[in-house]
Amino acid sequence: MHKRIKLTIAYDGTRYCGWQIQENGITVEEMINKSLSGLLGEKICIMGASRTDAGVHALGNVAVFDTHTRIPPEKISYGLNQRLPEDITVQKSEEVPKEFHPRYAAAIKTYEYKILNRTFPQPICRLYTHFIYYPLDVEAMQKAAAYLVGEHDFKSFSSIGGQTKTSVRTITALDVEKEGDIITIRVSGTGFLYNMVRIISGTLIQVGQGYRTPESVQEIIEKRDRRFAGPTAPPRGLTLIGINFTGNDDKIIDMGGQV
Structure with missing residues (x-):
């Protein structure tokens, strides 16, 4: 058996x-x-x-x-x-249980994207953070992040290559915090599109640099076009923190593609 x-x-x-x-x-x-x-x-x-x-x-x-x-x-x-x-x-x-499959069971998945924001790089952080020397406006990034919380069509925040039937996803929480030289973008949701978290991070970085306004994020969502969002942030800053299985099997979902 x-x-x-x-x-x-x-x-x-x-x-x-x-x-x-x-x-x-x-x-x-x-x-x-x-x-x-x-x-x-x-x-x-x-x-x-x-x-x-x-x-x-x-x-x-x-x-x-x-x-x-x-x-x-x-x-x-x-x-x-x-x-x-x-x-x-x-x-x-x-x-x-034998019927449990982690990709299709209802769950909340949490990622963190870490940015080293200081004048010069720190060698011991180079593999786990994205270094940016230009000062970032964390308050503006927080305001922009608020527009992404909830259920939206995130087509603008997905790279070509995703194979999901729909680009509608639900972000349950999205926070931007700074401690010392480290800015952490923490995002939780029921599923993510291909490169979605890294594109969200790249967009929020541009807001922090002043290239975009926080309010422009709403327009990016409405455009449903990848060309209007920010760049895909480098992979080294991204960590899958954990997956919380809700046990609510009547809400079976596709957890999404690579991030």
Whole structure:
């Protein structure tokens, strides 16, 4: 009798070509599949909640897999971490119902985009923040962020390449805060389009630079055209913080594409 195991996974995405297996380079999914297959002695193919893009990090991505192993579910993480490289670590392993799929279960997903805003770069921050020397107006960024909260058609904030049926999404919270030299854009929602969080971040950065007004964000939403939004911010500043599964299965959604 097989069982379904859920993994909560943290990784530094710097050296990976994203989550999803592909031919042009090593990926997080590939590393976990190989390590799990070796540990359990059976071919394992995990199913992930979020297909993070190349260079994007995670503190709490989620994946599931089916197995016939007799190893206790909670012990799988210990054996797996001994086989994984040091930039990927399973934070928790647990058994879940066989019908549970992290990509289609109703959930709130939270990302943070971090900006290092100071005169000169800080080497130890270079892999996890986007450096901007020009002073950013955080208050203006906060005002702009407010226009994005709620249910909207986010077509202007999606790169070509998304395969979802609709570009309507719901952002449940979007905050912009500064602590020291670090500005954090924290966004939560029920699902995201391809590169949506990074395009939102790039747009808010332009507001902070004074290239756009906070009010212009409303117009960008209404245009439903990618050309009117800001640039796609670099991937290194983005981290998937975690996924909170609501358990409300009558609201099954597509969690969206790469971000």
